[in-house]
Amino acid sequence: MRSLKVLLVGQPNVGKSSLLNALVGPTVTVSNYPGTTVEITKARKRIDSVEIEFVDTPGIYSISDRSEEEKVTEKALFEEEVDRAIIIADAAALRRSLYLVLQILEAEITATVALNFVEEAEKKGIAIDTEKLGRFLNVPVVPINPLTMEGIDTLVDSLLEIRAEGFRVEYDDHIEKGIEQISSELKEERLPNRFIAIRILEEDEHFYKYLKDEGIIHEVKRSLEEHPETAEDTSKIRYGVASFIAERVTQIVPVEEESKERVDRVLLHRVWGPVITILFLLFIFGVLLYLGSLIQGVLMDLTDSLLSYLSMEEQSVVTVILAHGLTGVAAGVSIALPYVFLFYFLLGLLEDVGLLSRFVLNAESSLRKLGLHGKSFIPLTLGLGCTAPATRATRILSSKKEQFHCASLLACVPCSSRIAIIMGIVGFYGGMGLAFSVLATLLLAGLIWALAVKRVVRTKREPFLLELPPYRRPLLGNVLAKSWIRMKDFVYLVIPLLAIGGMVYGILDISNLTDTVVGPLSPITTWLGLPAVVIIPLVFGFLQKDLTGAMLISVLGIEISLALTPLQIYTFGVAATVGIPCIVALGMLAREFGSKRAILLTATSLAYGLLLAGIIWRMISLF
Amino acid sequence: MAHVLEHYVSEEVIRNIKQLSTFEERGVPLTELRSHGELVISDIAISDNELFERIVSMGVFPGERIKVIGEIRKVIVVEIGNKKLALDEDIAKEIEVLEYEES
Numbered sequence: 001m002r003s004l005k006v007l008l009v010g011q012p013n014v015g016k017s018s019l020l021n022a023l024v025g026p027t028v029t030v031s032n033y034p035g036t037t038v039e040i041t042k043a044r045k046r047i048d049s050v051e052i053e054f055v056d057t058p059g060i061y062s063i064s065d066r067s068e069e070e071k072v073t074e075k076a077l078f079e080e081e082v083d084r085a086i087i088i089a090d091a092a093a094l095r096r097s098l099y100l101v102l103q104i105l106e107a108e109i110t111a112t113v114a115l116n117f118v119e120e121a122e123k124k125g126i127a128i129d130t131e132k133l134g135r136f137l138n139v140p141v142v143p144i145n146p147l148t149m150e151g152i153d154t155l156v157d158s159l160l161e162i163r164a165e166g167f168r169v170e171y172d173d174h175i176e177k178g179i180e181q182i183s184s185e186l187k188e189e190r191l192p193n194r195f196i197a198i199r200i201l202e203e204d205e206h207f208y209k210y211l212k213d214e215g216i217i218h219e220v221k222r223s224l225e226e227h228p229e230t231a232e233d234t235s236k237i238r239y240g241v242a243s244f245i246a247e248r249v250t251q252i253v254p255v256e257e258e259s260k261e262r263v264d265r266v267l268l269h270r271v272w273g274p275v276i277t278i279l280f281l282l283f284i285f286g287v288l289l290y291l292g293s294l295i296q297g298v299l300m301d302l303t304d305s306l307l308s309y310l311s312m313e314e315q316s317v318v319t320v321i322l323a324h325g326l327t328g329v330a331a332g333v334s335i336a337l338p339y340v341f342l343f344y345f346l347l348g349l350l351e352d353v354g355l356l357s358r359f360v361l362n363a364e365s366s367l368r369k370l371g372l373h374g375k376s377f378i379p380l381t382l383g384l385g386c387t388a389p390a391t392r393a394t395r396i397l398s399s400k401k402e403q404f405h406c407a408s409l410l411a412c413v414p415c416s417s418r419i420a421i422i423m424g425i426v427g428f429y430g431g432m433g434l435a436f437s438v439l440a441t442l443l444l445a446g447l448i449w450a451l452a453v454k455r456v457v458r459t460k461r462e463p464f465l466l467e468l469p470p471y472r473r474p475l476l477g478n479v480l481a482k483s484w485i486r487m488k489d490f491v492y493l494v495i496p497l498l499a500i501g502g503m504v505y506g507i508l509d510i511s512n513l514t515d516t517v518v519g520p521l522s523p524i525t526t527w528l529g530l531p532a533v534v535i536i537p538l539v540f541g542f543l544q545k546d547l548t549g550a551m552l553i554s555v556l557g558i559e560i561s562l563a564l565t566p567l568q569i570y571t572f573g574v575a576a577t578v579g580i581p582c583i584v585a586l587g588m589l590a591r592e593f594g595s596k597r598a599i600l601l602t603a604t605s606l607a608y609g610l611l612l613a614g615i616i617w618r619m620i621s622l623f
Numbered sequence: 624m625a626h627v628l629e630h631y632v633s634e635e636v637i638r639n640i641k642q643l644s645t646f647e648e649r650g651v652p653l654t655e656l657r658s659h660g661e662l663v664i665s666d667i668a669i670s671d672n673e674l675f676e677r678i679v680s681m682g683v684f685p686g687e688r689i690k691v692i693g694e695i696r697k698v699i700v701v702e703i704g705n706k707k708l709a710l711d712e713d714i715a716k717e718i719e720v721l722e723y724e725e726s
Contacts, residue, residue: 268693
């Protein structure tokens with residue numbers, strides 16, 4: 001059977017993922033925030049007798065080696081076998097869309113241009129002659145609408161055609177000379193020499209490896225002495241050609257501007273923008289707290305009945321371990337699952353409406369003070385759900401260093417399990433006032449931590465440059481699909497580990513190994529002014545954060561408010577919530593940044609939490 | 624740059640550039656003219672190749688019309704080619720603009 005590998009490429013927010021949805025069904029994430037797909041999504045479909053593999057790539061504005069997205073997409077384009085590319089262009093922003101089209105055609109990849117947002121452009125008075133555009137580019141141009149499925153069949157048909165070569169940009173004489181010079185000095189490659197030569201002329205170091213001898217670069221530069229800005233000239237000509245073609249295929253009809261933009265007058269306002277962003281954060285946090293308490297009630301009933309069922313059985317070693325494992329899963333499923341899912345759903349909704357990028361913009365100046373890029377807003381907010389997927393979400397930042405910097409701050413962003421400790425234990429036994437003082441402490445601890453990390457890590461910040469997508473009505477299916485993709489880590493990775501964590505704790509518990517940590521680690525509890533047994537929930541909570549409460553009850557008895565003073569409950573709350581929360585988060589950190597950095601960060605952050613809790617306790621005791 | 628662009632360039636861009644060349648003075652950084660309505664980009668002075676290409680591929684190019692629609696602390700929000708972009712002040716000050724006049 002014939003098989004085809006088809007790459008979907010396009011600028012951010014041009015509808016790549018929704019096109020993939022239209023092509024193969026709802027299997028993938030679609031979003032209205034530039035740069036959310038840093039990973040590649042693949043989907044297969046059989047059409048006639050051809051097996052087509054569609055590969056969705058992260059959105060890129062151009063081919064250059066700047067961001068993580070570009071690296072991923074360029075690898076897919078140039079280092080793997082590709083049969084076809086669908087380049088998605090935005091009808092309302094044709095000039096810049098064509099820039100990328102021209103660049104990809106330079107690589108002589110057999111391409112079809114899918115023109116999206118044709119109706120949106122028409123509302124703005126922009127009509128595009130797609131046939132004429134096709135003749136200019138010498139590739140099929142298909143107007144599409146992934147939502148109504150318009151043009152999708154034509155698009156697929158065009159993939160199966162046999163095609164001539166696409167349009168080629170002719171550069172100025174001096175650039176063409178440089179291209180020729182470099183072309184003759186290249187190793188045998190699958191990629192066309194001309195394309196590689198252009199990339200090298202544009203000083204894309206990624207392509208230097210194709211040269212027989214890097215010395216040629218200096219030679220070429222010397223011969224181009226009269227044109228010191230060859231790299232820039234190349235981009236300029238390419239854009240010039242794009243605008244030339246765009247103008248010849250576009251008809252502008254003046255129309256009344258419809259105003260969906262009133263929202264932006266508020267959200268992009270110097271005062272109201274940040275105010276609304278903060279209010280929104282408080283709102284989302286409030287919703288989470290409310291839901292958290294609601295779900296916790298359900299959880300308690302559920303685990304109680306489950307555990308009582310198990311204890312009816314004969315008390316063997318196996319059932320005890322199993323019971324602990326099940327408690328772990330129950331905690332994960334009933335607290336975290338609905339909570340995390342709702343949270344990611346809410347966030348996905350904001351993303352697809354187009355609000356999230358406005359919040360990112362508003363958060364930029366505050367985050368800049370902490371040495372972070374505005375985009376860190378997204379992983380940090382995701383951290384309110386679960387630290388592990390949030391760690392992975394730091395990938396939207398450009399450099400590994402920036403990613404690590406951002407991930408380190410997750411130590412002080414309370415995840416659902418930590419919020420459950422604050423609300424369910426501190427709040428339940430010590431009152432809401434106490435719970436909020438733990439939250440306030442966490443916020444303060446986070447600020448101090450962030451400023452300290454800024455001094456240590458010293459990240460070179462990428463300049464802030466972000467597209468604000470137009471407001472669009474979100475599609476429920478897409479938001480659900482995306483929430484599920486973010487949840488996947490949680491379901492397949494976090495929940496099984498929660499069960500394992502629970503069982504490990506069970507094993508340690510029945511073999512009385514838990515008690516062996518009480519003695520040697522008593523300096524910690526002394527430092528915190530807590531009873532020695534409290535070390536058990538603190539230490540073993542790291543295996544399964546959601547069991548911290550249950551462990552505390554099992555060591556102190558159900559009447560915690562009798563065993564601990566309010567100040568002790570507060571101290572426990574701070575000690576249990578500041579720091580990288582659990583072994584799952586540690587694992588994710590290790591996967592993203594290596595185990596050395598992960599362990600260092602985890603140990604430092606936990607030590608910081610204990611130190612802080614002890615200091616605050618001592619300070620308050622003085623009065 | 625005129626030499627580089629002589630092969631192709633859209634008439635609108637040429638019109639705008641011609642209009643620019645009739646001005647005696649050079650453009651001013653976007654950061655200084657930000658409160659004015661419709662502007663035209665006269666030059667981009669970014670020296671980093673990659674950033675230059677990024678900016679160009681986002682549709683920021685000499686001759687394009689640009690309008691400042693918001694400003695939050697050190698970030699400037701502009702509308703250009705039907706798209707909205709948020710730019711660092713550091714980038715915005717490298718974009719030179721002139722006031723746009725209907726021709």
